Amino acid sequence: MSIPCIKKEANAKNLTGDVMNNENYKKYAADRAKRSASALNCTKAFAVGGLICCLGQALSNLFISLGAGEKDAGTLVSVSLIFLGGLLTGIGVFDKIGKFAGAGTLVPITGFANAIAAPAIENKTEGFINGVCTKMFVIAGPVIVFGTLASAVYGVIYYVLTQVAQ
Amino acid sequence: MRDIIRFENIYVNGGSSVVGKTEAKGPLARYFDLCEEDEYFGKDSWEKAESEMTRRTLEKLFAKAHISPEDLDLICGGDLLNQCVASSFGVKEFGVPFLGLYGACSTFAEAVICASMFIKGGGAGRVAVCASSHFCSAEKQYRFPLEYGGQRTPTAQNTVTGCGALLLSGEPSDIRVADAMTGRIVDAGITDANNMGAAMAKAAADTLTRYFESSGMKPSDFDIVATGDLGREGYEICTELLKDSLPGLTDKYTDCGMLIYDLEKQDVHCGGSGCGCSAVVTAAYFLDKLTKGDASNVLLLSTGALMNPNTVLQGQSICGIAHAVHFERGTK
Known part of the structure; x- marks a missing residue:
């Protein structure tokens, strides 16, 4: 009879000491768990993240050449990248890029767009208000909270400093 | 403490299984009754899809066993969704008395134990047991939305889209439920929700140790000893935990989460998980081996990780549980 038992010997470290001791067991489990390939992941993140930044710069140049001011061009770049992130999420491509690129797509504004669009799509079955609108902030909520908070703090500091300078 | 539960006349009268497309690409594909390409199972939400999968599995079970729902006394089943909705909505149209069970991924063995006890005690004559999980509904409930672009750690596992069912009764057949053991909750102190294998391995080792102590059997008495969904990580830890106390186990020991996928070719990290x-x-592979006589004794340990997203966020550890069921070919 052929039962495909996988007889591979337990790899990595041997478990020593009292296995009933949870601290001992936790350490054993953590030590033997395979780590993510950090060097490879960082390289991929750098490459894809860099490409997204290049795309942003290209868009900025395009908008400026079309007559937008530098500040407006920056806003238009953000809007365009958010649109692209949302679009790619909607057509089911973003998660594949994200799986490959990791922080490369997570850190730029595309990751923010994905974090809003993905739960919105996922929860549309629970209705527009209680599904889409409520759940769309499940992942990106903290970003918005801290973003708003930081801008308020920044505003206060800016106000105080400008008052002092006068 | 009462340990082993012995059964005299509880037989398996049939089994059925329905899986999704990832499982259909795995090495066990030919054993499954139905493989559905559409993740939605023709419905419009993941929750409805899982219920539909359960409904189809039971329908297939009835067809294979040539019975109608009226011939059943009870359905024992469960799943991973909040309030056990996939199973209860999935069985509603059959109009059969239903007990919804939750034991996380150990639910299948839990259902077999409950059903066998019902038959043994005379509370039911013919019982269907089922357990299901769906990759998409589980991701939605426990992790991130499907379209979210993130990465997972190497110790993570892939929730199986599938529902398996067995028909149990006192009517003799070639395969019987010989004995069973209910698992204890084992808190191994693991808090990493991406390392369920390590969280459950200690519970599996606990039940295996208790089982072999109180049953008087040895691992060599079995053709297959299989844990439910420890995955490669948990399988290796469990092997390590028992290598001295249960010699000979490694020759018989495998894990359903490793059998269902090709871990080298399919992107499933450490293997399958879920009820x-x-x-x-x-219901597909082991039953086939038992039916054809390739295996005479199979010990199934469905393993469950007990937690919910809130307890994980609170930093509480993930407890494990493992229920054992011994399927035996041939009557005593």
């Missing part, structure tokens, strides 16, 4: 994992591997 459906041990359910479909048992």
Whole structure:
């Protein structure tokens, strides 16, 4: 009879000491768990993240050449990248890029767009208000909270400093 | 403490399994009754899809066993969704008395134990047991939305899209439920929700140790000893935990989560997980081995990780549980 038992010997470290001791067991489990390939992941993140930044710069140049001011061009770049992130999420491509690129797509504004669009799509079955609108902030909520908070703090500091300078 | 539960006349009268497309690409594909390409199972939400999968599995079970729902006394089943909705909505149209069970991924063995006890005690004559999980509904409930672009750690596992069912009764057949053991909750102190294998391995080792102590049997008495969904990580830890106390186990020991996928070719990290994992591997693969006489004694340990997203965020550890069921070919 052929039962495909996988007889591979337990790899990595041997478990020593009292296995009933949870601290001992936790350490054993953590030590033997395979780590993510950090060097490879960082390289991929750098490459894809860099490409997204290049795309942003290209868009900025395009908008400026079309007559937008530098500040407006920056806003238009953000809007365009958010649109692209949302679009790619909607057509089911973003998660594949994200799986490959990791922080490369997570850190730029595309990751923010994905974090809003993905739960919105996922929860549309629970209705527009209680599904889409409520759940769309499940992942990106903290970003918005801290973003708003930081801008308020920044505003206060800016106000105080400008008052002092006068 | 009462340990082993012995059964005299509880027989397996049939089994059925329905899986999704990832499982259909795995090495056990030919054993499953139905493989559905559409993740939605023709419905419009993941929750409805899982219920539909359960409904189809039971429908297939009835067809294979040539019975109608009226011939059943009870359905024992469960799944991973909040309030056990996939199973209860999935069985509603059959109009059969239903007990919804929750034991996380150990639900299948839990259902077999409950059903066997019902038959043994005379509370029911013919019982269907089922357990299901769906990759998409589980991701939605426990992790991130499907379209979210993130990465997972190497110790993570892939929730099996699948529902497995067995028909149990006192009517003699070639395969019987010989004995069983209910698992204890084992808190191994693991808090990493991406390392369920390590969280459950200690519970599996606990039940295996208790089982072999109180049954008087040895691992060599079995053709297959299979844990439910420890995955490669948990399998290796469990092997390590028992290598001295249960010699000979490694020759018989496997894990449903490793059998269901090709871990080298399929992008499933450490293997399969979910209620459906041990359910479909048992109802399809092990049942086939027992029916054909390739195996005479199979010990199934469905393993469950007990937690919910809130307890994980609170930093509480993930407890494990493992229920053992011994399927035997031939009557005593």
